[in-house]
Structures are given as C-alpha cells and as structure tokens.
Amino acid sequence: MNKYLKPIGIYVLIFVVILAALAYTGPQILPQRNDAAQEEYVYSDLLKELDENNVASVEVSRRTEVGDYGTAEATLKDGSVIRVDVPSISVLQQVLDEKALTNDVKIDVGDLQRESMLSQ
CATH class of the missing domain: 3.30.720.210 (Signal recognition particle alu RNA binding heterodimer, srp9/1)
Structure with a gap:
C-alpha cells in the first residue's frame, strides 16, 4: 500500500506548490478595486x-x-x-x-x- 501512496504524495506536493504560486501572484491576476x-x-x-x-x-x-x-x-x-x-x-x-x-x-x-x- 505504501508504494501506491508515494506517487500520490508527489502530485499533492506539486498541487500545493501551484496553489501557493497562484496565491502569491493573486493580486496581479485580479486587482482589488x-x-x-x-x-x-x-x-x-x-x-x-x-x-x-x-x-x-x-x-x-x-x-x-x-x-x-x-x-x-x-x-x-x-x-x-x-x-x-x-x-x-x-x-x-x-x-x-x-x-x-x-x-x-x-x-x-x-x-x-x-x-x-x-x-x-
């Protein structure tokens, strides 16, 4: 079971990094008015x-x-x-x-x- 969770963990980590990058550039994407x-x-x-x-x-x-x-x-x-x-x-x-x-x-x-x- 552990061998199946390891690849999923990598994808979850990539997803979290992408979300963090979007949150960091968020005000540039949708400027607040x-x-x-x-x-x-x-x-x-x-x-x-x-x-x-x-x-x-x-x-x-x-x-x-x-x-x-x-x-x-x-x-x-x-x-x-x-x-x-x-x-x-x-x-x-x-x-x-x-x-x-x-x-x-x-x-x-x-x-x-x-x-x-x-x-x-």
Whole structure:
C-alpha cells in the first residue's frame, strides 16, 4: 500500500506548490478595486473633461496584441483620477494629439498589458 501512496504524495506536493504560486501572484491576476471610493466613468466623460481643459495628464495602455481597445487613466487638474475603457486607442490618440497642441496635456502611452503564464 505504501508504494501506491508515494506517487500520490508527489502530485499533492506539486498541487500545493501551484496553489501557493497562484496565491502569491493573486493580486496581479485580479486587482482589488475600491468601488466605494471611486466613481464609475465612461469614455464620453473623458472626452468631456478634455474639451473643458480639465485634464493634466493621460496614460493610455493597450489591452491585447490584437484589437485597438484598451484603458486610459486621466489625472484631472484638481487631482482626481478617471479610469475608462477606450474602444479605439487610435481615435483617442488623435484627440489627445489635438489637445496636446492647444492645451498643456501630458500624454503617456504604455506598453501592452500581458497576462502572466499562470493566469493563462
């Protein structure tokens, strides 16, 4: 009976190591959101704030290698932050280029957000 339990113990040990690795990288896989303190914003809110010259800086990041969508995080002049999903980064880039010429808006385009191998 002992010869049958030894291989099972190895698989249990591997399973525990994988669970520990997932628990260690857990906040990166599913980031915690503080919904109570943060108001929900949409893409049109970002465009409205850009038109009203209330935006100090914008950080844009693409979500996937395929497709033209991503997220934008805009810091307003009063210090508050707006995070929105962007349906077309290329269109937002054109709007931001126009606003950067007329207003003092700092633009940062981030690299592609890749999933970790464990989350895949």
